[in-house]
Amino acid sequence: MLAFAEQYQVPHVIPTKFGFQWWQYILSQDNLLQSIFSSFLIALFTTILSMIICLPAAYALARFEFKGKRFFLFSFLLSNAFPKIGLYTALGILFYKFQLMGTLAGVIIVHILNTMIFMIWIPSSSFQSIPIQQEEAARDMGAGPIRTFMQITMPAAVPGVAVSGMYTFLGSLEEAQGTLLVGFPEIKTMATSMYGIILDYPPMAGAVFSLLLVIPTILLLWGCQKIFGKEIFSGGISM
Numbered sequence: 001m002l003a004f005a006e007q008y009q010v011p012h013v014i015p016t017k018f019g020f021q022w023w024q025y026i027l028s029q030d031n032l033l034q035s036i037f038s039s040f041l042i043a044l045f046t047t048i049l050s051m052i053i054c055l056p057a058a059y060a061l062a063r064f065e066f067k068g069k070r071f072f073l074f075s076f077l078l079s080n081a082f083p084k085i086g087l088y089t090a091l092g093i094l095f096y097k098f099q100l101m102g103t104l105a106g107v108i109i110v111h112i113l114n115t116m117i118f119m120i121w122i123p124s125s126s127f128q129s130i131p132i133q134q135e136e137a138a139r140d141m142g143a144g145p146i147r148t149f150m151q152i153t154m155p156a157a158v159p160g161v162a163v164s165g166m167y168t169f170l171g172s173l174e175e176a177q178g179t180l181l182v183g184f185p186e187i188k189t190m191a192t193s194m195y196g197i198i199l200d201y202p203p204m205a206g207a208v209f210s211l212l213l214v215i216p217t218i219l220l221l222w223g224c225q226k227i228f229g230k231e232i233f234s235g236g237i238s239m
Helices: 021-027 030-063 069-079 085-097 104-128 132-140 145-174 177-183 190-200 203-228
Strands: 005-007
Touching: 005 021, 005 203, 021 030, 021 203, 030 069, 030 104, 030 145, 030 190, 030 203, 069 104, 085 104, 085 177, 104 145, 104 177, 132 145, 145 190, 145 203, 177 190, 190 203
Parallel strands: none
Antiparallel strands: none
């Protein structure tokens, strides 16, 4: 309601005038449009790189047993169970040493670290549910390990990989604290720009920007539900 309000004052319960004034204002600000573009670009790179790094690890965790496996999986949950400011402070020290502060690469690394739990836990569960006999049959027919993975394992795991990719993309879009510490002021995203909008603009502008953050989430959730069905969200993760 706030996003479409042009006049909204006490004691009125609802706005007395609706319109697109604040939408036009937000979309006319070059710095805000740049933050929107940067958010989607970073989220896209984060998702692709996270898949490249994490899917082999997820497959190894699903197929092989080794000492410390459960603790390794638990470590991803542990790092997301507490406020991350301590983790970001430690990362900041390392990033200063490697000259990653204020760089796009540094921000993407932070986003990947925050979303690894999605890209490892969910695909690992999907790989684990695929009978290993299918892979063994393909190998017996002469297929190499890469061909077996790409033509036998990966197609069966696509729903889980797609959902993990969706969560990774959305998690990157909403990441703010690490981006502020590592990337600000050179790298601005929608999530970090929200701080300035809330402080410097009327509530209606913040509501518009909030909707711009929410709309991609709704569209991605709706798309995955239509393609893969409701079961993909309600089935849970078994490890």
